[in-house]
Amino acid sequence: MNATNILAQKYFRGTVGTPEREWSLRQVIDRVVDTVTAWGLKDGYFVDASEAAVFNDELKHLIVEQKAAFNSPVWFNIGVKGVPQQASACQPYDALVSTPEGLIPIGRLVEDGAVGSKVFDARGVTQIVAVKANGRKHVLRLTTKSGHQLDVTADHLVWRASGRDTGRFVPAGELEVGDQLTWHRTDAWGDGEISQRSIAEAALAGWLQSDGFCGRYEGTNRSLTIEAMTVTPAELDWVTNALDVVLPGVHRHERKVTTQDTTLDCRRTRLY
Numbered sequence: 001m002n003a004t005n006i007l008a009q010k011y012f013r014g015t016v017g018t019p020e021r022e023w024s025l026r027q028v029i030d031r032v033v034d035t036v037t038a039w040g041l042k043d044g045y046f047v048d049a050s051e052a053a054v055f056n057d058e059l060k061h062l063i064v065e066q067k068a069a070f071n072s073p074v075w076f077n078i079g080v081k082g083v084p085q086q087a088s089a090c091q092p093y094d095a096l097v098s099t100p101e102g103l104i105p106i107g108r109l110v111e112d113g114a115v116g117s118k119v120f121d122a123r124g125v126t127q128i129v130a131v132k133a134n135g136r137k138h139v140l141r142l143t144t145k146s147g148h149q150l151d152v153t154a155d156h157l158v159w160r161a162s163g164r165d166t167g168r169f170v171p172a173g174e175l176e177v178g179d180q181l182t183w184h185r186t187d188a189w190g191d192g193e194i195s196q197r198s199i200a201e202a203a204l205a206g207w208l209q210s211d212g213f214c215g216r217y218e219g220t221n222r223s224l225t226i227e228a229m230t231v232t233p234a235e236l237d238w239v240t241n242a243l244d245v246v247l248p249g250v251h252r253h254e255r256k257v258t259t260q261d262t263t264l265d266c267r268r269t270r271l272y
Contacts, residue, residue, distance in 0.1 A: 004025075010075070010168070013028075029064065030060075037059075040052060040055065090137055091106050095152075098119065099118060138154070142181075152172045154171060154172055154173030157170065160175065204243065207239060211229045212226070227271075228269045230266070231264045231266050236269075
């Protein structure tokens with residue numbers, strides 16, 4: 001249903017209320033795939049018309065069955081008469097891309113042919129599958145209240161979080177003053193990926209060295225024991241969250257510890 005709503009609201013082309021207005025997924029797929037197939041025939045990508053027909057059928061099958069999907073500029077532009085046939089949104093050379101190695105200009109990724117390199121998207125780490133220089137185009141500069149600037153072409157899609165079409169990707173050229181955008185932030189730690197578990201493990205190890213204990217007590221219970229000492233509710237929450245990530249399901253016991261400074265909420269969290 002979500003895919004159907006997006007299709008109906010965003011990808012049908014033609015003037016509303018006229019026979020030229022698209023009204024079905026079949027029309028949209030035919031428009032895009034038939035156009036791409038025609039380009040392939042014209043530029044010699046296929047041995048003959050029979051091979052092109054197989055390509056056409058297979059690509060339509062992939063889309064209908066949602067085994068793959070084009071990005072939004074393809075649905076917006078390809079096969080639409082009177083609009084530039086641009087299949088990808090654009091940013092200028094020095095637009096920064098968030099990667100595990102830090103922020104890298106998108107132009108350098110294109111120049112280096114960085115297919116397979118790791119980059120961050122809204123959900124985590126992914127890989128570049130293709131790069132292409134799209135020539136010279138007019139570029140908009142979006143300036144946010146917080147002082148950030150984003151240089152993009154008018155058809156580059158951004159996530160609008162307020163106003164008309166709230167909660168959708170919209171072309172940057174449709175934004176109005178006062179619109180709110182969603183800004184995804186990621187941290188980089190150098191060449192490679194570091195999981196949240198790895199971060200929790202390292203942080204907990206440091207905590208146990210400074211304010212904790214790891215070893216065996218003398219006496220009846222000689223099992224391996226880990227203890228973390230905290231003196232504020234914030235510290236306790238921090239240590240508990242790290243333990244939940246690193247040692248989920250391990251039996252633990254928390255008890256209050258009396259201190260000379262009565263303002264402290266001292267707790268000892270022990271795991272066996």
